[in-house]
Amino acid sequence: MTATLPSFATRRSLPGWVSIVALTALVASPVIVVVSSILDPTESMWSELWATRLPGMIRDTITLALAVVGGSLVLGTGLAWLVTAYEFPARRVITWLLVTPLAVPGYVAGFVWLDTLSGPLGARGVRSIWLCAAALVITLYPYVFLFARASFKAQGADARDAARTLGVGPTRAFFRVALPMARPALAAGSALVLMEVLTDIGTVRLFNVSTVADGVMRVWFGTGDRGAAAELACLLVVSAATLIALERGLRRGARFSTRPTENPTSPITLSPGSRFGILAACIAVIIVAVALPIVRLTNWALDARRSGTDRTVAGGVWHHTSSSLVLVVATCLTCMVGGITIALLARRRGSLGRLLSRLASLGYAMPGPVVAVGALITLAAFDRTGFVPNGVVLIGSFAGLVFALSTRFMAVAFQGIDAGLDRVAPSAVASARMLGARASRVAWSVELPAARTSIIAATALLTVDLMKELPITLLLRPFGFDSLSVWVWQATSESLWEQAAVPSLVMVAVGMLAVGALLAALDRGAEVTS
Amino acid sequence: MFAHAPARRHRSFPSTPTAPARRAGLSLVAVTLATLTAACGGGSDDAGESVTVYTGRHYGIEGVFDEFTAATGIDVRFTTGSDPELRERLLAEGDNTPADLVMTADAANIELASEAGLLASVESETLTSAIPSELRSADNTWFALSRRLRVIMYSTERVSDPPSTYAALGDSRWSGKLCLRPSTHPYTQSLVASLILNLGDDEALRVVESWVANDPLYINSDTDILKAIAAGDCDVALTNTYYLPRLLADDPAFPVAISWPDQDSTGAHLNVSAAGVTKSAPNREAAIRLLEWLATTGQSTFSDANFEYPADPGVTPASALTAFDEFVADLAAVRELGRLNPRAVEVLSAAGYE
Numbered sequence: 001m002t003a004t005l006p007s008f009a010t011r012r013s014l015p016g017w018v019s020i021v022a023l024t025a026l027v028a029s030p031v032i033v034v035v036s037s038i039l040d041p042t043e044s045m046w047s048e049l050w051a052t053r054l055p056g057m058i059r060d061t062i063t064l065a066l067a068v069v070g071g072s073l074v075l076g077t078g079l080a081w082l083v084t085a086y087e088f089p090a091r092r093v094i095t096w097l098l099v100t101p102l103a104v105p106g107y108v109a110g111f112v113w114l115d116t117l118s119g120p121l122g123a124r125g126v127r128s129i130w131l132c133a134a135a136l137v138i139t140l141y142p143y144v145f146l147f148a149r150a151s152f153k154a155q156g157a158d159a160r161d162a163a164r165t166l167g168v169g170p171t172r173a174f175f176r177v178a179l180p181m182a183r184p185a186l187a188a189g190s191a192l193v194l195m196e197v198l199t200d201i202g203t204v205r206l207f208n209v210s211t212v213a214d215g216v217m218r219v220w221f222g223t224g225d226r227g228a229a230a231e232l233a234c235l236l237v238v239s240a241a242t243l244i245a246l247e248r249g250l251r252r253g254a255r256f257s258t259r260p261t262e263n264p265t266s267p268i269t270l271s272p273g274s275r276f277g278i279l280a281a282c283i284a285v286i287i288v289a290v291a292l293p294i295v296r297l298t299n300w301a302l303d304a305r306r307s308g309t310d311r312t313v314a315g316g317v318w319h320h321t322s323s324s325l326v327l328v329v330a331t332c333l334t335c336m337v338g339g340i341t342i343a344l345l346a347r348r349r350g351s352l353g354r355l356l357s358r359l360a361s362l363g364y365a366m367p368g369p370v371v372a373v374g375a376l377i378t379l380a381a382f383d384r385t386g387f388v389p390n391g392v393v394l395i396g397s398f399a400g401l402v403f404a405l406s407t408r409f410m411a412v413a414f415q416g417i418d419a420g421l422d423r424v425a426p427s428a429v430a431s432a433r434m435l436g437a438r439a440s441r442v443a444w445s446v447e448l449p450a451a452r453t454s455i456i457a458a459t460a461l462l463t464v465d466l467m468k469e470l471p472i473t474l475l476l477r478p479f480g481f482d483s484l485s486v487w488v489w490q491a492t493s494e495s496l497w498e499q500a501a502v503p504s505l506v507m508v509a510v511g512m513l514a515v516g517a518l519l520a521a522l523d524r525g526a527e528v529t530s
Numbered sequence: 531m532f533a534h535a536p537a538r539r540h541r542s543f544p545s546t547p548t549a550p551a552r553r554a555g556l557s558l559v560a561v562t563l564a565t566l567t568a569a570c571g572g573g574s575d576d577a578g579e580s581v582t583v584y585t586g587r588h589y590g591i592e593g594v595f596d597e598f599t600a601a602t603g604i605d606v607r608f609t610t611g612s613d614p615e616l617r618e619r620l621l622a623e624g625d626n627t628p629a630d631l632v633m634t635a636d637a638a639n640i641e642l643a644s645e646a647g648l649l650a651s652v653e654s655e656t657l658t659s660a661i662p663s664e665l666r667s668a669d670n671t672w673f674a675l676s677r678r679l680r681v682i683m684y685s686t687e688r689v690s691d692p693p694s695t696y697a698a699l700g701d702s703r704w705s706g707k708l709c710l711r712p713s714t715h716p717y718t719q720s721l722v723a724s725l726i727l728n729l730g731d732d733e734a735l736r737v738v739e740s741w742v743a744n745d746p747l748y749i750n751s752d753t754d755i756l757k758a759i760a761a762g763d764c765d766v767a768l769t770n771t772y773y774l775p776r777l778l779a780d781d782p783a784f785p786v787a788i789s790w791p792d793q794d795s796t797g798a799h800l801n802v803s804a805a806g807v808t809k810s811a812p813n814r815e816a817a818i819r820l821l822e823w824l825a826t827t828g829q830s831t832f833s834d835a836n837f838e839y840p841a842d843p844g845v846t847p848a849s850a851l852t853a854f855d856e857f858v859a860d861l862a863a864v865r866e867l868g869r870l871n872p873r874a875v876e877v878l879s880a881a882g883y884e
Binding site: 396 | 611618884
């Protein structure tokens, strides 16, 4: 809300306050439960850890985070520039394929690469922090790519043309104009990559990289000390939050006009040789990041079929696929309703509202297993109070599972919707209120329709995340409810890679469709402005 | 999240969603609600008797459960997971737990569940006569169902005189040629716990330090460790025995063999897959029947599915195992593995074992 317009945040909206506080408390409860075990600090754990593994864990975490964020920035930004600034054959399909690595779960890409590179590099050579970083970069760079591409498109041709008139070549225009203007977008993409790296457990374990997140699991399940593990998890969250705050602080003062451009960038058509070069570069990335894992998985799937081991898992492909899809739809709906409510309520409530919405996003900054156990304890507390009548228990129920997943992924829905609402003109909201519309009516007929594409984009991103999710589903799923990721886990925990291939392929396929929907939503948002 | 997505032009007169869009939205909600109702109603409210199992062992268990159901008419539903996470779930659920039986892949984890007060004592003549006293807890809260041995594996192509003790893996001739499983894994922790019991804390620490001094290659999968030996990445390693017959079934010439360790002293490290009835089991009688069945009639199916040795010494192991030599196993340590687990974790950490 701007100061020049009358503010319609009413003092009477007590129900609003109650709703947002209750909703935030509910969504943040698993994290709060885990974090509250800090109240009883375990000093012995820290001195022991500091003397043994902690320095190495911190060093490896920092190295890995720098390498993956750096690599993702270079790859994501470079590719985004190529697909927005230049015209080349099959540009739209290539753009879609460049985002599809998001659909490949890190733990699947990890074992595919580990196995593929074991041949040439040997079992020892392949287990290195640098290859781990490379495997993470090629699955995570699309976050940077998406943000950078959107920013380059939104910049329009004006800035670039101005630079060119001043005699700056296209390459220098990129470094001197487009890149600095895209800095906030690159920071936002990097923040997501950073979050993924800090909370990853599956990939780092495969490559023998012991990060702080791995240490949390080590302390927890090695010593059974939940309090000590929680303290370590907090170290992780605090450092992530500090890094993001630091970046925001540095960026202050460097604001760029996000006014919609009247003059969209039209891609430059280069000479046939250069066009071919760009196409080849993009295809090379796609081969490494998407095609190779899919070919490898397909081979394994065929091997499993030949040896008859593809039928050892109960229920078959459809059982697992439908479980995954039902879970994705239910959790998406829950997160969307929750995210929309929090976003709408929080933005009318100043800095306290913002703080509450941040609190509701905490689950995303924690490793999955930590949220899983936090949700378990929360649900158990509800069950003990007899919250649900007729002796029905929430743990192991479908509703309990959806709740747990929503507490982790609410941030994805909320952030997406909030960004969409940012683009609703305050004057439109104010006009509607002045004409006598109630806040709920304004939300329904003004704010949400305007944020439509952002809502679709957030849903698509949620779908990609939820298809891949493992630790929470594994711990809290109802009996006989086996998602694709659970199937993959069961096979890979016994090193039966061939048997993990079919469910991995289905996951990747669904994820690729969701990524397509995401891109379409983003592009539709862009079309309206032109 | 999409703060920098292309901005839309602000509309002065906002439109409401179009009618088709609204209909599409409504039908999506309707479909989802229908699916949810179906999914929630899918719980088994059958009148028939059933038993619920939490199992950290998740390889080849469907077969044995199906046989039990066919023989008794009692339905088995189970959920899989890692041992410590299932223990957290049991702790959180408390009296509300639907679990009747807990099954683990490791002796320490079932003992930790027992120490946490999650398991009930079961007095059963059938169980005590089938399972030797070393392979069940003193208070009869858990019973081993199969024996799993963690032994020295070596390359038959490059090693002519394999090490014959766990301590000998620390010999400098294995420098850069040793493969081990990371310390996060319960099998590693239990093996070190048995070293602590047999050698004492100081000597156990010295042995583990000597392994670490050989710059071992850590691989978090026994199958991959065996494949690494075959590929020449290491010459000697520690793995459970049953992974070898799996690989030999695919390739009878697989160039890896077992060296049974500590045969002149305490014997090869013995771990077990075990189960116990929970304290708040809603179907205690059915759970005891399943446990008894697994310890008797089901012994062969249960053990053979994974090439493990049956817990009942009177039951003949799978034919693939008879090809291996006779060996001495460290029966005495099994009941101590849970108690010594925290010290094993400390020793591993102090030795710098990854």
